[in-house]
Amino acid sequence: MVIRVEHELHTRRKGRNAGVGLLLVGFIAIVFGLTVVKVLQLDNIRQFETFDHAPRPQLVPETEVGQ
Amino acid sequence: MTDFSANDHTTQKAGHEAGMGDYFALLKPRVMSLVVFTALVGLLVAPVPVHPFIGFVAILCIAVGAGASGALNMWWDADIDAVMKRTVGRPIPSGRVAPGEALGIGAALSGFAIVLLGLATNFLAAGLLAFTIFFYLVVYSMWLKRATPQNIVIGGAAGAFPPMIGWAVATGGVSIESLLMFALIFMWTPPHFWALALFVKSDYGRAGVPMLTETHGRDVTRRHVLVYTLLLVPVALGLGLTSIGGPFYMAVAVVMNVWFLKGAYDIWQRDDAACEADKHAVEIKVFKVSLYYLFAHFGALLVEAALRLYGLGGWSW
Numbered sequence: 001m002v003i004r005v006e007h008e009l010h011t012r013r014k015g016r017n018a019g020v021g022l023l024l025v026g027f028i029a030i031v032f033g034l035t036v037v038k039v040l041q042l043d044n045i046r047q048f049e050t051f052d053h054a055p056r057p058q059l060v061p062e063t064e065v066g067q
Numbered sequence: 068m069t070d071f072s073a074n075d076h077t078t079q080k081a082g083h084e085a086g087m088g089d090y091f092a093l094l095k096p097r098v099m100s101l102v103v104f105t106a107l108v109g110l111l112v113a114p115v116p117v118h119p120f121i122g123f124v125a126i127l128c129i130a131v132g133a134g135a136s137g138a139l140n141m142w143w144d145a146d147i148d149a150v151m152k153r154t155v156g157r158p159i160p161s162g163r164v165a166p167g168e169a170l171g172i173g174a175a176l177s178g179f180a181i182v183l184l185g186l187a188t189n190f191l192a193a194g195l196l197a198f199t200i201f202f203y204l205v206v207y208s209m210w211l212k213r214a215t216p217q218n219i220v221i222g223g224a225a226g227a228f229p230p231m232i233g234w235a236v237a238t239g240g241v242s243i244e245s246l247l248m249f250a251l252i253f254m255w256t257p258p259h260f261w262a263l264a265l266f267v268k269s270d271y272g273r274a275g276v277p278m279l280t281e282t283h284g285r286d287v288t289r290r291h292v293l294v295y296t297l298l299l300v301p302v303a304l305g306l307g308l309t310s311i312g313g314p315f316y317m318a319v320a321v322v323m324n325v326w327f328l329k330g331a332y333d334i335w336q337r338d339d340a341a342c343e344a345d346k347h348a349v350e351i352k353v354f355k356v357s358l359y360y361l362f363a364h365f366g367a368l369l370v371e372a373a374l375r376l377y378g379l380g381g382w383s384w
Binding site for chain 2: 041
């Protein structure tokens with residue numbers, strides 16, 4: 001039996017597979033875009049940052065930095 | 068009669084592989100275009116600005132939700148579609164897509180569209196989209212369509228929800244403006260559809276679907292067209308008095324309502340002999356006017372919203 005790299009099924013479903021691939025890429029783009037937009041819409045990103053056992057200059061209030 | 072009796076006509080052709088085009092046809096793209104337009108107007112005329120990308124995703128979700136309900140409708144109505152000439156070429160009756168595939172695609176896309184709309188915007192908009200899909204599939208397709216000649220009246224609500232969803236995307240609520248946009252499409256659907264039913268030779272009777280033209284006759288249908296067009300007038304004019312209306316919208320609404328009403332009156336005045344004599348010229352014309360009517364009203368709302376950006380729209384300037 002001849003071993004074929006590409007099965008007949010692959011040729012038959014080429015269009016469908018390409019379509020599904022494009023839809024998945026579109027879905028990734030939507031989720032990524034939504035994430036970017038939602039994060040940029042947050043008031044102040046610092047409110048979500050907390051102590052993590054290392055010096056974090058951005059967490060020091062501006063008044064203390066001035067002193 | 069059960070729906071499964073129709074499966075004799077609707078099994079997938081042996082060896083046939085459905086392509087993306089066949090699956091896309093399941094989503095009823097032409098219906099989707101009207102849904103996208105009215106939902107977009109609902110979103111853009113709302114007083115709360117929406118980020119363009121979120122707006123795009125919201126409209127995409129509404130379109131996918133509408134398409135999903137179209138696929139579910141084709142799955143349920145496969146037996147009817149197989150009998151009628153107009154629909155026999157659809158993906159399921161023609162054997163290009165198996166009924167189970169249509170059900171799977173419809174259910175999956177419904178879930179996808181509702182969840183994504185909820186996460187991207189708010190859960191009221193997602194809830195309204197879910198209700199629209201439920202209404203179209205269960206209330207219209209499963210219940211009313213085969214049970215009453217008034218199916219198109221109540222079932223028309225499914226097509227009337229999109230601007231309300233668009234408004235909810237922006238505002239997170241429901242208001243008199245969105246309710247009137249809903250009412251405009253809801254009241255417009257019966258005269259629009261019955262004008263079509265008067266000149267298209269349908270085989271709904273053979274398919275067991277009660278249509279007003281066949282259950283009550285064409286004279287009763289003509290009277291219904293006139294009555295529903297009359298009832299539509301206060302809704303269309305009332306919308307012009309809300310915060311999204313204005314002088315431009317009102318001028319368009321007056322002209323279009325007079326035009327549509329004149330057409331409905333002309334239809335009412337006719338009988339079958341007159342219709343046969345001019346090959347339904349008046350009915351065809353009124354059907355076209357009904358299409359212009361809806362696009363003109365929603366287009367005028369968009370113009371009012373654009374004018375408001377320059378301090379000119381609405382009644383306050």
